[in-house]
Amino acid sequence: MRQSKLFTKTAKETPKDEVSINAQLLIRAGFIDKLMAGVYTYLPLGLRSLEKIKKIVREEMNQLGGQEILMPALTPKEIWEVTGRWDKIDVAFKLDGDGGKQYSLGSTHEEVVTPLVKKFVKSYKDLPVAVYQIQDKFRNEPRAKSGLLRGREFSMKDLYSFHKDEEDFSDFYEKSKQAYLNIFEKCGLNAVIAEADGGVFTDKYSHEFQVFTENGEDIIFSCETCGLHRNSEIVKEEKCPQCGGGMVKNKAIEVGNIFPLETRFSDAFGFSYLDKDGKEQPVLMGCYGIGPSRVMGSIVEVNHDEKGIIWPESVAPYSVHLVSLCKESADIKKADELYETLTKQGVEVLYDDREGATAGQKFADSDLVGLPKRVVISPKTLAEDSVEIKERSSDKVEIIKIKELNSRLF
Amino acid sequence: MRQSKLFTKTAKETPKDEVSINAQLLIRAGFIDKLMAGVYTYLPLGLRSLEKIKKIVREEMNQLGGQEILMPALTPKEIWEVTGRWDKIDVAFKLDGDGGKQYSLGSTHEEVVTPLVKKFVKSYKDLPVAVYQIQDKFRNEPRAKSGLLRGREFSMKDLYSFHKDEEDFSDFYEKSKQAYLNIFEKCGLNAVIAEADGGVFTDKYSHEFQVFTENGEDIIFSCETCGLHRNSEIVKEEKCPQCGGGMVKNKAIEVGNIFPLETRFSDAFGFSYLDKDGKEQPVLMGCYGIGPSRVMGSIVEVNHDEKGIIWPESVAPYSVHLVSLCKESADIKKADELYETLTKQGVEVLYDDREGATAGQKFADSDLVGLPKRVVISPKTLAEDSVEIKERSSDKVEIIKIKELNSRLF
Numbered sequence: 053m054r055q056s057k058l059f060t061k062t063a064k065e066t067p068k069d070e071v072s073i074n075a076q077l078l079i080r081a082g083f084i085d086k087l088m089a090g091v092y093t094y095l096p097l098g099l100r101s102l103e104k105i106k107k108i109v110r111e112e113m114n115q116l117g118g119q120e121i122l123m124p125a126l127t128p129k130e131i132w133e134v135t136g137r138w139d140k141i142d143v144a145f146k147l148d149g150d151g152g153k154q155y156s157l158g159s160t161h162e163e164v165v166t167p168l169v170k171k172f173v174k175s176y177k178d179l180p181v182a183v184y185q186i187q188d189k190f191r192n193e194p195r196a197k198s199g200l201l202r203g204r205e206f207s208m209k210d211l212y213s214f215h216k217d218e219e220d221f222s223d224f225y226e227k228s229k230q231a232y233l234n235i236f237e238k239c240g241l242n243a244v245i246a247e248a249d250g251g252v253f254t255d256k257y258s259h260e261f262q263v264f265t266e267n268g269e270d271i272i273f274s275c276e277t278c279g280l281h282r283n284s285e286i287v288k289e290e291k292c293p294q295c296g297g298g299m300v301k302n303k304a305i306e307v308g309n310i311f312p313l314e315t316r317f318s319d320a321f322g323f324s325y326l327d328k329d330g331k332e333q334p335v336l337m338g339c340y341g342i343g344p345s346r347v348m349g350s351i352v353e354v355n356h357d358e359k360g361i362i363w364p365e366s367v368a369p370y371s372v373h374l375v376s377l378c379k380e381s382a383d384i385k386k387a388d389e390l391y392e393t394l395t396k397q398g399v400e401v402l403y404d405d406r407e408g409a410t411a412g413q414k415f416a417d418s419d420l421v422g423l424p425k426r427v428v429i430s431p432k433t434l435a436e437d438s439v440e441i442k443e444r445s446s447d448k449v450e451i452i453k454i455k456e457l458n459s460r461l462f
Numbered sequence: 463m464r465q466s467k468l469f470t471k472t473a474k475e476t477p478k479d480e481v482s483i484n485a486q487l488l489i490r491a492g493f494i495d496k497l498m499a500g501v502y503t504y505l506p507l508g509l510r511s512l513e514k515i516k517k518i519v520r521e522e523m524n525q526l527g528g529q530e531i532l533m534p535a536l537t538p539k540e541i542w543e544v545t546g547r548w549d550k551i552d553v554a555f556k557l558d559g560d561g562g563k564q565y566s567l568g569s570t571h572e573e574v575v576t577p578l579v580k581k582f583v584k585s586y587k588d589l590p591v592a593v594y595q596i597q598d599k600f601r602n603e604p605r606a607k608s609g610l611l612r613g614r615e616f617s618m619k620d621l622y623s624f625h626k627d628e629e630d631f632s633d634f635y636e637k638s639k640q641a642y643l644n645i646f647e648k649c650g651l652n653a654v655i656a657e658a659d660g661g662v663f664t665d666k667y668s669h670e671f672q673v674f675t676e677n678g679e680d681i682i683f684s685c686e687t688c689g690l691h692r693n694s695e696i697v698k699e700e701k702c703p704q705c706g707g708g709m710v711k712n713k714a715i716e717v718g719n720i721f722p723l724e725t726r727f728s729d730a731f732g733f734s735y736l737d738k739d740g741k742e743q744p745v746l747m748g749c750y751g752i753g754p755s756r757v758m759g760s761i762v763e764v765n766h767d768e769k770g771i772i773w774p775e776s777v778a779p780y781s782v783h784l785v786s787l788c789k790e791s792a793d794i795k796k797a798d799e800l801y802e803t804l805t806k807q808g809v810e811v812l813y814d815d816r817e818g819a820t821a822g823q824k825f826a827d828s829d830l831v832g833l834p835k836r837v838v839i840s841p842k843t844l845a846e847d848s849v850e851i852k853e854r855s856s857d858k859v860e861i862i863k864i865k866e867l868n869s870r871l872f
Contacts, residue, residue: 059529059591061582085578087534093578094532102532119469122504122512124497125535126555126600126615145536147557147567149602149614157557157567168495168503172471181469188598190536192559204559205536 053096053370054391055404058082060095062417073267074349075199077361081420083369090196090204097402097421098348100369102207105344106186108238108366109209112231116224118184118211123164125190129154131163135320143191157190162317162339165212170323173335176216179325180224184211186344198269200349201305207345214318215336216325225312228340232261232308239347240355240364243307246272246281254312257286261308261342265354268303275299305350313337361422362444370402372461373423375414377430387429390439390454399461419444425461463506463780464801465814468492470505472827483677484759485609487771491830493779500606500614507812507831508758510779512617515754516596518648518776519619522641526634528594528621533574535600539564541573545730553601567600572727572749575622580733583745586626589735590634594621596754608679610759611715617755624728625746626735635720638750642671642718649757650765650774653717656682656691664722667696671718671752675764678713685709715760723747771832772854780812782871783833785824787840797839800849800864809871829854835871 060082067086070076075092078084083098094102110120132138138156145157158164169181189208196204211228215221229245236243244264247257260283262272271284277297290299318324318335327333348367355362365371372394376387384405391403402423404414411430418426428440433451441460442449452460470492477496480486485502488494493508504512520530542548548566555567568574579591599618606614621638625631639655646653654674657667670693672682681694687707700709728734728745737743758777765772775781782804786797794815801813812833814824821840828836838850843861851870852859862870 057527057529059579059582059588059593085581087574088536088538091534091536093534093574096529096531099530099532117467119506120509121506122509124501124503124615125598126498126501128498145557145559145565147555149555150604155555164497164503169469171495172469178469183469188535194560205534 053402055402056406058096058402060097062420070199071197072199072201072349072353073356074201074352077352077356077420078199078349081361081422084200088204090193090202090206092200092203097369101363101367102344102348104367104369105239105347106207106209109186109235109342109344112235112238113184113209113211116182116211116227116231117180118182120185121183122185122187123158123161123168125158125188127156127158127164129156131167132156135163135317137163143193145190145192158187159189159191160339161185161210162212162313162337166317166321166323166337169212169214170318170321173214173323173325175326176328176333179214179216179335180220182211182213182224184209184340198267198349200345201269201353203345206343209342209344211340213338213340215338216327216333218336221312221336221338225310225338228310228338229259232310232340232342235342236261236263236307236347238366239351240366241307241347241350242354244272244274244281246283246304247286248283248309249286250312252316254314254316256312258309258311260306262304263307263350263354264302264304265350266303267353268305270304270306271301272304273299273301305346305353307347307350308340308342310340311338313339356422359416360420363422363424365424368400368423370400370423371425372399372401373404373418373421373426374401375404375418375426375428377411377414377428378434380431383429383431383434386434390429390457394457394461397458427457463812465812466816468506468812470507472830480609481607482609482611482759482763483766484611484762487762487766487830488609488759491771491832494610498614500603500612500616502610502613507779511773511777512754512758514777514779515649515757516617516619519596519645519752519754522645522648523594523619523621526592526621526637526641527590528592530595531593532595532597533568533571533578535568535598537566537568537574539566541577542566545573545727547573553603555600555602568597569599569601570749571595571620572622572723572747576727576731576733576747579622579624580728580731583624583733583735585736586738586743589626589745590624590630592621592623592634594619594750599753608677608759610755611679611763613755616753619752619754621750623748623750625748626737626743628746631722631746631748635722635748638720638748639669642720642750642752645752646671646673646717646757648776649761650776651717651757651760652764654682654684654691656693656714657696658693658719659696660722662726664724664726666722668719668721670716672714673717673760673764674712674714675760676713677763678715680714680716681711682714683709683711715756715763717757717760718750718752720750721748723749766832769826770830773832773834775834778810778833780810780833781835782809782811783814783828783831783836784811785814785828785836785838787821787824787838788844790841793839793841793844796844800839800867804867804871807868837867 085093186209243261246260248260273287275292278295280294315334324332378384473490495503596619653671656670658670683697685702688705690704725744734742788794836852
């Protein structure tokens with residue numbers, strides 16, 4: 053992408069109405085734009101990162117056996133009355149349709165997915181089933197001050213699993229933990245699994261995936277001896293319930309969670325199956341959530357410095373920032389050629405070909421945008437058929453021949 | 463995909479609450495599920511087709527110079543008051559937030575995109591700009607009886623263009639017509655461009671892309687001599703205004719539309735630019751819509767027979783339906799191998815490996831689902847190292863050697 057064609061621009065000033073690091077940097081770097089509290093537009097650079105995160109999530113969900121669907125955001129009151137949750141979900145947006153109809157904007161989708169899967173599952177032979185979607189969810193959050201970490205409209209991957217017995221459920225639940233850890237690792241996030249309250253649906257714990265950072269809203273107690281992590285909500289005393297060791301507390305961002313739902317929703321919708329003996333049995337369910345937009349915000353919270361964002365390669369909008377300091381048309385032609393050659397080879401390049409900007413502005417913008425590798429091409433480097441290469445996460449600058457560039461970018 | 467693992471099933475019965483062909487067939491074939499009038503879930507097969515349509519749209523929009531963004535569905539009342547449209551859009555869903563705040567669910571996005579692009583465009587050097595998104599829109603349609611043709615929540619691609627003068631606008635507008643025709647052609651739809659009312663924004667015509675079919679909601683007058691098409695809304699007499707020839711009228715589905723917006727929105731938001739002489743000038747705008755979900759419904763309306771859907775290759779969820787009639791484990795192994803070989807070669811195969819279904823059920827399902835090619839493998843064909851191959855759109859059945867299959871599938 054030629055930066056001269058990109059319609060967004062970076063901003064020097066920190067937006068006054070944002071207190072979170074992720075929103076400040078993502079807005080300044082031209083990744084997102086704020087429409088109102090907790091509601092953002094994804095600009096071209098931001099959408100590319102968001103889509104890369106979704107792709108990683110999708111791959112792991114498919115690997116886990118999940119089948120992708122897409123449920124509506126607009127849901128009728130009737131389905132929420134079946135489970136008694138119409139008045140129970142504080143953050144649900146409600147709206148009126150024609151003829152006295154009432155709708156809720158999907159804040160979660162158990163009430164849609166359970167009767168849906170019920171239509172197709174009759175026998176034990178039809179189980180297990182795992183379906184997921186990646187879709188925008190809506191929650192009327194009272195405090196939406198954390199940028200992409202707590203949105204009123206946000207991207208969510210929600211998977212729901214359906215099982216014939218506890219053993220099958222547990223097996224899938226454990227596998228989902230590994231899939232989640234894979235996702236966060238691929239996104240460059242170091243997440244741990246923390247036990248948390250199971251809510252009203254189960255006596256078991258639910259499990260949260262937490263990334264430690266000073267800007268986190270959650271408090272996690274971690275055992276220094278055995279490595280157990282627990283959300284402070286369920287910590288009764290500051291000793292490890294597993295080994296008796298001492299626990300330390302740290303702030304963290306919850307980037308995902310998984311819940312055993314038992315038969316809470318299948319019972320409500322009368323969703324049972326026939327076992328081998330033709331006997332009706334309750335279907336066991338689990339739900340598994342990750343917010344790709346929250347993951348994006350978390351990546352920025354833990355990967356930045358005073359100059360800007362430091363994107364992990366896997367989720368960077370482009371992997372190379374080709375910065376041209378060329379002014380003469382012969383040099384510009386060489387820079388253009390390098391851009392086109394790299395792009396044809398499949399390297400994702402953002403090409404700073406802007407004529408008006410100074411070298412200082414271009415370097416500052418490059419640090420702010422935070423692509424993994426910066427390649428500078430200038431009259432000076434071209435005199436030696438070279439470019440300057442630098443990783444965003446390092447201070448080391450190298451001069452290498454243009455023909456050697458390939459081996460450094462793949 | 464192994465059909466035995468697909469959680470959806472086909473249905474013999476036509477859903478009683480659907481009058482449109484597209485909804486009836488898509489529901490019976492397991493592509494979509496109805497949550498309420500005008501609101502559907504996309505099941506695994508349906509989502510694959512929808513994504514293929516979106517991909518075609520995206521390619522053409524990028525080719526046209528469009529930059530993809532993603533705007534929110536939740537929009538604040540204030541931006542609609544700027545243009546005076548808060549109370550003007552009948553189909554807008556409105557909802558209440560905290561502290562007396564009011565929101566509208568995006569039914570169109572001029573009020574979001576205009577102030578957004580204004581933030582980045584100051585000079586004639588920053589123009590033209592074209593941005594688009596593919597996103598779910600919400601409209602409280604009073605009559606949502608046409609399946610995917612008229613949804614209350616539906617997929618929409620909306621592009622907005624910004625120009626420094628009439629010439630630049632016209633140039634882009636004409637190019638967009640070709641991009642749209644390319645999209646419909648790639649989707650297997652034979653669309654024509656019809657002149658239509660420009661609405662309150664312009665004295666010019668807007669342009670609709672219309673697909674002729676008996677089930678269309680629009681009436682189009684077409685000149686048999688010069689090929690001019692006009693929406694009946696603006697036809698004053700039944701003679702061609704271009705050549706005086708006779709016009710015939712036919713029903714059609716509007717699958718896309720493009721509008722000159724003139725300065726209607728840039729004026730409202732005070733969006734001007736500085737020209738070469740440093741003088742403020744108004745920005746000219748255009749908007750360009752295609753509904754991928756409506757396109758999907760339209761494809762089914764014009765491509766089906768009494769047995770089911772007939773998908774064009776480009777938008778079929780899979781290109782081959784491999785139907786196995788094998789019962790013995792040695793034969794099943796060969797069928798499995800063929801499935802795996804084809805899949806590894808990049809052929810998109812839906813593999814009917816179901817044990818319980820009869821040959822008759824499998825053939826009926828295959829016709830209903832409507833993938834472009836059906837390949838049958840059975841003890842009879844295996845005895846001659848062959849398979850039976852048939853195109854969904856033809857009655858011709860051929861027996862070919864398995865080793866020759868490749869040349870027929872690529």
